[in-house]
Structure formats: structure tokens, C-alpha cells
Amino acid sequence: MRRWTLLAVLALAVAFPLVARPLGWEFYVGFASRIMIYALAASSLNLILGYGGMLSFGHAAFVGAGAYVVGILMAEGVASAWVSWPLAVAAAGALAAAVGAVSLRTRGVYFIMITLAFAQMIYYIAVGMKAYGGEEGLNLPARSSVGFGLDLKDDATFYYVVLGVLIAALYAMHRLARARFGRVIEAIRENETRMEAIGFATHRYKLVCFALGGAVAGLSGALLANQNSYVNPNLLYWTQSGSLMIMVILGGVGALYGGLLGAIALLVLEEVFSVYTIHWQLGVGAILLAIVLYAPQGLAGLLARRRDG
């Protein structure tokens, strides 16, 4: 049953751009790419927050770092995705490892606050990079080039690249969660003291998990820079971290498709409300509040409850 649902969703996702063009829905191809990029970012946060149980409030910094690596390399004349995207992943991962190494010494709300503080530092560093646009940000002259005769300027091609990356990332996360590493991480989330007593190097596991999440966030940032053809410090502002957190909670903390569901829900909600009123935030805020108060497990939890009941 589940496998058929999955295949049907995949078939729909693959067919979408082919159907969209004759129907004149080109705008929605770009919109769908945007959703998938945020789904990737939210899923990477879910790895840290859901599986690892670490309440990081600075995830936008890693997304932004990836975006800036692509933007800066592009400005310096390096357009190849094969160079800039892996570098974006590596830079964001290294940054996350450094932030995690300090932050993981603290617990609870202090961890939330110190990750927030680091993200703000990185935000102000981006604002201070006058050579790369400073507060104004940086326009990308083109999208990254991938070779093989593919042109990312074409929205449908870009859509398929993003779809491929998202599927690969979700599959890798699925395997990771089932592997020994995933089990250990979840056990640490449930009872760190016990895992430490058994003899696991809990700090190291959490740090690796944090850095992995940051690296995947860097990949989503690289895609986002291409999608917008523009990077600016707002990508790193704390409200962006808040939005990513909302997506994860909305979709389902620690659920494989939590990030995807949450990104779809939040972005579609924003889009629908913004068609009807400029005061769309009011509606989005009210719905979010209702979800926290009445559906504590997020959308994935609602779906699961439906299946059980």
C-alpha cells in the first residue's frame, strides 16, 4: 500500500513539468522547485532536530553559507556546479562542525540560544562582506552549469535536478536512520546518560549528526542560490531559521517525510493566502497556532492517526 502511494507521488512529480507546459503553468514549475529546495533544507534540520533531538535555532546560517559559496564562486567566475555545489556542502558542513563543537557543550535552552547566537554572527559576517554586496546581496549572472547538454536556466530542467537531489537525499536519510548510526542517534535522544554509560561516544555522534545536517543544508542553499539567482543576508536571518523549524514541526518531528510535508504545507499556505490578501501572515499565523495547540504531532502525526483509527 505504502509503496504504491510512494510510486504514485513520484510519477506525479516526474510528470508535472510535462503537463504544466501545455497548460501554461510554468510559474508553478518554479514554485514546485522552491518547495522541494525548502523540503531539503527542512529535512536536513529534521535530521538534527527530529532524529538527534538537538533544538538548533540557527539552521538558516548553514543554508545561507551554501548559498553564499555558490554566489561568491559565481562572482569569481567559477560557474560549474560540479565544483561549487560540493564546495558549498563542504563549507556548510565544516561551519556546522565548528558551531556544533562549541554549542554541544551546553544543554536545553542554552543550546537553542547559542546556536541562535552563532547564526546571528554568521548573518552579520554576510552583511559585512562589502565586496560581495554587503547588505544588498549579490545577483548571480547565471545559474550553475552542469554539463551533459543540460541548461539549468530552463525551469523544467532545474526542476528535475532539484527533484533528483531531493530524492537522493531523502533516500540517504532513510538509510541512515535505519543504519547503526541512526539507531544510536535516536537512542541518545531518548536517554543520553544511558548511552554514555553503555560506552558510546555520545558527544561525537551528536557532532557528526549536527555537521551532516549542516552539510545537507549547504546543498539546499546551493540550490536556493540558483533558484533565486540572488543571495542576500536575509537568507541567514533568524526568522528564516524559525521558518525552517516551523516546517519541521508542521510536517512531523523525526518523521522521514516531515520536512517535505512541512515545506509543502507552509509554502502552499503562504501562496494561497497571499492570493487573497496582503495580510496573509495573519492567516498563516492563526493556522500555525491552531496546529500547535490541537495537533501536537504535526501533519505526519495526523496522517498516522488517521491510518491507525
Next chain:
Amino acid sequence: MSGILLLEQALNGLQFGLMLFLLAAGLTLVFGIMDMINLAHGSLYMVGAFLAATFAELTGSFWLAVVLAMAGTAVVGMALEISVLRRLYARDHLAQVLATFAIILIANEGVRLIWGPQVPLSAPPALAGPVQILPGLDYSSYRLVIIAVGLAVAVALYVLVTRTKTGMLVRAGASNREMATAMGVDIKLLFTLVFGFGAALCAIAGAMLGPILAVQVGMGESILILAFVVIVIGGIGSIRGALVGALVVGMADTIGRAFIPALLREFLPPQFASALGPALASILIYVLMAAILFWKPQGLFPARG
């Protein structure tokens, strides 16, 4: 000359720090007693500023407007606590972050609907000009009044928290909520009152800073993060910590912005200095916070023994 400049910046830092303290005081009590992350605290600051602007236009008196805005914001705060926040105390931090983030969205759009994106609020005309406080140093009289108000509120708060029975109950709640409840303290009522009180302090800060910064939608977001930095540095739940933290952050931020770029120019080529200076000044307080948490993970004055 440089001594005068330093004094002027120190006064600016003191003024900013005291206003941060008004925000942080309410936030740290909410955080300390209920273990609740309230991102919507900045929204109360915004609501206070908008109310003050409206009352100032209606009554024609700035000071009357500040008092009315305090009362109005306290009512808004208590209504918020009773209707929504109360349900979140038992939930985890994640749910609190999401819910109060949602309240920020609602508050921003609500304020935009009622007032529009920005309203004017100016200092009372009597305080418009500078006064000479030292030979060669003219200082804005309005900023001096802010310092006076901030100091007065800080002293009043100190007396209230350390010398009165209500204050004793609040401290008891902050250091051990379960024990205080077991001793017969009505934590629920106490907390609604604390929340309203914190909202009133927000309104003072919003109204006083309104003429200097701008009364606009979203004004709460950036200052909220600073308030969090303050209470984390000071130790969550501690009023004394909030005061020390606020002054440290206010001073470091103001003086850093004024002097780091100049200092860098002494050592670095100008193109580096002009790029690096403002960024370094902006991240200074976050570095400070990370360093303090590194050595004192509970902040400078931990409230829980």
C-alpha cells in the same frame, strides 16, 4: 577630545542597556518561572510603542501616553497569557517556539491592519534640544531622560523583587516552581500578573525608544534577540543577571560600533578595516555570549541553586 567621545558613547550605551533591561526583565521572569520560551515578547514591545503613539496623538501628552500604553499593553499581555500561552507551559520548547513565532506573525499583521506599517512618535518638545552636561559635551536631553527613567524603573524593580512579599513569591517561583506551589503559592495567578507586568515594562521601552528608533512593524524582532542574549548572559530567571547582562550588552554593542572600526584602521589597510569593522562590531556581543556560555554554561548569575 577622545575622552569626551568615550563619555558620550558610554552614555549612549547606558541608555540602550537600560532599555534592554526593561525588555529582558519580563522575559527572564517568564523564562525562569515557567521555563517558557516566549518569542512574542518583542511583539509586546511593538504593541506598546504603537499604543503610545496613538495615545500621544489623542491626548497630546507624551508622558500620559506612556502611562496609558503601559496599562494597555499589560492588558494585552495578560489576555495573551490567559488565552494562549498558559496552554504551552507543559509543552516542550519546540512547541513554544512554534506557537510564539505564530503569535509574532499574527501580531505583526494585526498591527499593520490597525495602524499601517509605521506611525510617527516624537519626543516631548521640551526635551527636543541638547543640554550641556560638561564643557564641550552637549548631550541629547531626551536620552538623559531615558537614562533617568530606566534607572528609576530598575531601582523600583529591585525593591519590588527583593524587598516585598510579591517579589519573594516571584523569586520563589523562579528558583523552584514545584516547591513554591507546594507551599501554597498560587503560581497561575502570580504568573498572569508577572506577565502583565513584563508587558508593561515592554511598553515603557517601546514608548521611550520609539522617538529614537522608529515605531514600525517588525521593530520587535531584532531587539528580541538582543534581549535573549542579555538573559542568557545574565542567567535565566535572575533579575540581577538581567541588569548586569543588559548593561554589558548595551555598552559592548554601542562602544564596539563606535570604536572598533577606528581601532582597526590603526592596524589594517583601510579597505579591510572598513569592511571588517562594522561586521566585527555587530558580532561582538554574540562572541561575548558564546564565550560566557563556554565558561559559565548557566550564565553569570544562575537563578537556580
